[in-house]
Amino acid sequence: MTDVGAPRITIHEVARRAGVSHQTVSRYFRRIESLKPATRQKIEAVVSELNYRPNPVARSMRTKRSGRLATILPSTPSLLHSQLLGGAAAIAQAEGYLLEVVTIVGDARTRADRVLELAANGGFEGILSLSPLALDLERSPVPIVATGDYDDQFRSQGELADASVVRNIIEHLVSLGHRDFLHIAGPQTFTSARNRKLVYETTIEELGLRSYGVADGDWSGQSGYDAVQGLPATCGVTAVIAASDQAAMGAIRAALERGWRVPDDISVFGWDDYDMGRYATPALSTVAVDRDAQGREAILKLIATVRGEEPPEPSHDPINRIIIRESVAPAPRRGAQDTSS
Numbered sequence: 001m002t003d004v005g006a007p008r009i010t011i012h013e014v015a016r017r018a019g020v021s022h023q024t025v026s027r028y029f030r031r032i033e034s035l036k037p038a039t040r041q042k043i044e045a046v047v048s049e050l051n052y053r054p055n056p057v058a059r060s061m062r063t064k065r066s067g068r069l070a071t072i073l074p075s076t077p078s079l080l081h082s083q084l085l086g087g088a089a090a091i092a093q094a095e096g097y098l099l100e101v102v103t104i105v106g107d108a109r110t111r112a113d114r115v116l117e118l119a120a121n122g123g124f125e126g127i128l129s130l131s132p133l134a135l136d137l138e139r140s141p142v143p144i145v146a147t148g149d150y151d152d153q154f155r156s157q158g159e160l161a162d163a164s165v166v167r168n169i170i171e172h173l174v175s176l177g178h179r180d181f182l183h184i185a186g187p188q189t190f191t192s193a194r195n196r197k198l199v200y201e202t203t204i205e206e207l208g209l210r211s212y213g214v215a216d217g218d219w220s221g222q223s224g225y226d227a228v229q230g231l232p233a234t235c236g237v238t239a240v241i242a243a244s245d246q247a248a249m250g251a252i253r254a255a256l257e258r259g260w261r262v263p264d265d266i267s268v269f270g271w272d273d274y275d276m277g278r279y280a281t282p283a284l285s286t287v288a289v290d291r292d293a294q295g296r297e298a299i300l301k302l303i304a305t306v307r308g309e310e311p312p313e314p315s316h317d318p319i320n321r322i323i324i325r326e327s328v329a330p331a332p333r334r335g336a337q338d339t340s341s
Helices: 011-018 022-029 037-050 056-063 079-095 108-120 165-175 189-205 221-231 245-257 289-306
Strands: 068-073 098-103 126-129 144-148 180-183 210-215 239-244 267-269 284-288 321-324
Touching: 011 022, 011 037, 011 126, 022 037, 056 239, 068 079, 068 108, 068 180, 068 289, 079 289, 098 245, 108 221, 126 289, 144 289, 165 239, 165 267, 165 321, 180 221, 189 210, 210 221, 221 239, 221 245, 239 245, 245 267
Parallel strands: 068 098, 068 126, 126 144, 180 210, 180 239, 239 267
Antiparallel strands: 284 321
């Protein structure tokens, strides 16, 4: 537990315990490569023991640099976006920066003007925008990195909207004997939802499978519930692929109310890997999206740009990962409709 009344640990105390000068500790935090490995290890041990972090205010006074970075969002973040921001914030702190989240509502032109104002006021050393900016980044007095992971409405695009694993999900279900499917879609104003629907329909056709169709949804549990409640008893559907975990959980509730056992009579797949799905009964099969890694990579690129260094190579690991849990099982010998009363 931290003693809030205790005096703040200073760079001089770190230096004293490590047996070096405070200038050497400063060089350590600035990552000057000429430090001897033994010296670096001594400082690292003391920094870890004291849980020391550089004081950005003091550093700003000495170096005329603020130690602050800004992340620009086009709207209020949701739980999913907080995963991305959490990854970025952890890296920023480890690198000795404060990361501040700034929400700027408006179109790309409005956001671009406001970003240039933030860049010019001297408060930030660098700015990360998670959506495209309608400006020439060279005009900015401080480095700006725009990832384009989200659009103006904070809807996923690019790699975050990739839906190719839908085909892998269907192929896995086919290997378990499933031939009759239903897709509960997300709102089609989202690129990610459109992509999941497209891959679903394309795969069903290419593999010669049967689909009861696509139920329009809005990510919510209610839309998943309504989709399954609306299925005729003779539909034959044995596998449901929902565009979100919430819709999948709604689908499971509706199936149970109809007397369809999950997964014995009908298998259900979600998307996002929310905690509620992990601890549900049955535990939900889903797609985990590594938004944390997206945040880490984005902020590392900005920090490298601020320092005048080459940005790190982006990871080639897939951002989406299929997780098989209890809500998926081999297809029943007869369709789910045969268990309905």
